Amino acid sequence: MEVTNQAPTVIHKTPLYQSHVKRGGKMVDFAGWWMPVQFQGLKEEHIHVRTEVGLFDVSHMGEIRVKGPKALSTLQLLTTNDVSQLKAGQAQYSLFPNPQGGIVDDLIVYCLIPNEDYLLCVNAANQKKDFQFLIDNNQGAQITDESHLWGQIAVQGPKAMNYLEKWFGPLMKDCPPFEFRTWLWKGKTCYVARTGYTGENGVEIFVPWDETEKLWEALLTEAEGAQPIG
Numbered sequence: 749m750e751v752t753n754q755a756p757t758v759i760h761k762t763p764l765y766q767s768h769v770k771r772g773g774k775m776v777d778f779a780g781w782w783m784p785v786q787f788q789g790l791k792e793e794h795i796h797v798r799t800e801v802g803l804f805d806v807s808h809m810g811e812i813r814v815k816g817p818k819a820l821s822t823l824q825l826l827t828t829n830d831v832s833q834l835k836a837g838q839a840q841y842s843l844f845p846n847p848q849g850g851i852v853d854d855l856i857v858y859c860l861i862p863n864e865d866y867l868l869c870v871n872a873a874n875q876k877k878d879f880q881f882l883i884d885n886n887q888g889a890q891i892t893d894e895s896h897l898w899g900q901i902a903v904q905g906p907k908a909m910n911y912l913e914k915w916f917g918p919l920m921k922d923c924p925p926f927e928f929r930t931w932l933w934k935g936k937t938c939y940v941a942r943t944g945y946t947g948e949n950g951v952e953i954f955v956p957w958d959e960t961e962k963l964w965e966a967l968l969t970e971a972e973g974a975q976p977i978g
Contacts, residue, residue, distance in 0.1 A: 762807035763899045763960040771976055779873035781808040786978035793977045797904055797946055801911045802977035803967055804902040806952065807960060810875030810895045812868040818888030820863045826885055827857060831866070834859035839926045839941060844881055853878050856943060858928060867894075867939070867954075899960025901967065903974075904950035911974060912951065915967075916940065920951065933963055 760781045768775060773784030784805065786793060796802055814823060823831040829842035838859050844852035853874040858867040870878040879893050903912060912920060919929050920940060928941035931953075939954040955963050968974055 760808070762805055763957050764805045764807060764964050767961055767964060768805065768976070773976070773978060779808060779871070781872060783808060784976070784978045787976050790978070793975070796975050797948060797977055799906065801903065801905040801908050801950075801974045802946075803964065803974055804904065804977050805900075805964070806902050807899040807957075808872040809900055810870040810872060810878065810893070811898045811954070812870060812875075812879055812882060813892045813894050814866045814868060814882070814889050815892075816864060816888070816890040819866055819890070822882075822885075822887040822889040822891075823857065823866060825887055826882065827855070829857070831857060831859075832863075834862065834866075836860065836862055837927050837929065839928055839943060841926070844878060852881050856941075858939065858941065869900075897957055899955050899957050901953045901955065901960065901964055902944055902946075902950065903953065903967065904944050904946040904948045904977075906948055907973065908948065908950035933959055938963075 759777050762781060765782055768784040772787060774786050775782045776785045793802065820831060826844060827842040828845055829840045834840060834857065836859055840857050841854070842857050843854050846852050853871055855878070856869045858869065860867060875895055882891050909920065916931060919931060923929055923942050925942045928939050931938045931940045933955060936956045936959050941952045941954070943952050944950045953963070968976060
């Protein structure tokens, strides 16, 4: 018998894991997380997002907070876009470049307070690497890994904004792409961003980890036409 000292791979669970299992999601290892690859079928879910409203669990994504008087100078050095152009409530797509001119990862920078408070959303597979990259090249900012504090729900589809009106009222009505708004869910601060990856209208909701399942179930059960998508 072969003996190995290699530790078993740890697969993490998002706050929506139990909900996915109950709804019949086909769970697979994706970037070290148990994620639903599909519920009713790939084709059916693709068509639904292109015609109606689909909800995605993106809680596996990483969130890193960069704060303090050196936050802006740190991000100006370590990302490829001009962070100084961001006003509160604005976001930008950017990259972490490596010293050789290659790419460490891509990310979205969300400006909470100009010059001093930013939330970075990074890819799940690169979360630890990205955090270490920031720490190793820090210019004096306060850098904290907040990935364990946030769940994320993406609401996408051509009818998404009409669907969300009952939840947010006028809050998101005039919100353009790559801006976000602060929203209270059960007294907890959430960020609702006009970002997403499906090519359809919609938002990504940053919600406190412990409140994610409650919001997910409410979004799915209290409005007609919304379905979970793998």
